[in-house]
Amino acid sequence: MIEYIQGTLDDLTPTFATIEACGVGYQLIISLNTYSAIQGKKEIRLYTHEVIREDTHLLYGFSTKTERELFNLLISVSGIGGQTARMFLSAFTPMELANIIREENVRLLKSVKGIGPKAAQRIIVDLKDKIPLDTGMDTSHSTENDVSGMVAREVVEEAVAALTMLGFPPAPSQKIVLQIVKSSSSLPVEAIIKQALKML
Structure with a gap:
């Protein structure tokens, strides 16, 4: 298992990051939270989660262990795959998502594409007592861009x-x-x- 990849940020989009480490370029699937955290940096470290199947080999990357832990909790819920888990971590910060689950906020969970009432309830039932109490990091950014x-x-x-x-x-x-x-x-x-x- 690859715990993390550390190296030079070679390419970055809101959904993918490419890190060059020891002459090898690794493309990692990322959330908007990770994108925001590493934007503008040259040397980075991303904690990883590997998905290895017969037809694919995927690497997910996370700027913090907390975000990766939430991702792993989400995909442990029946019917929630990596793509949906990434959607959650793109729509909400880890702190927001943890609070939404703790507060049993079905309405906000349903705002994520592909999540209906039953799936939202399943997430709450399965994860409410598993969310780490110390989950919380401020990933908000007030960077202003020239959009003209x-x-x-x-x-x-x-x-x-x-x-x-x-x-x-x-x-x-x-x-x-x-x-x-x-x-x-x-x-x-x-x-x-x-x-x-x-x-x-």
Whole structure:
């Protein structure tokens, strides 16, 4: 098992990070929380979770052990796979998600794509007593981007590309992203994607 990968951040999108370590490039699937935490850094360490099947070999990367622990708890719930777990960790910070589960907030859990009332209840029943009491880290960022002109288009394109990779149709994604950028033009791309996840 690979515990973590440490090296140079070679490429970064809201859904993937590529780390070069000892001459090998590792592509890791990441959440928006991890994207926000490592954005702008050169040397990084990501804690990993491997998925090895006959037809695929996937590496998930997390900026903290806490986020990885929540991911592992989520995928332990029947019917919750890695993609859905990443959606949860992109829509909410680990602290928010832990509190949502502890407070049995079915409505917020249902706001994640593909999660209905039964799945939300199952997550609560299975995980309420397993969430670590010390779960909590501030991953909020107030970075302001210049979204005028070319920068605005790049932000929109990056947000729509990330939502498409998460399984949402491009057209509705673009419509929502443009709506968010129009009303809050100073938001960084990860914040735009988080808002879009709750509106799609």
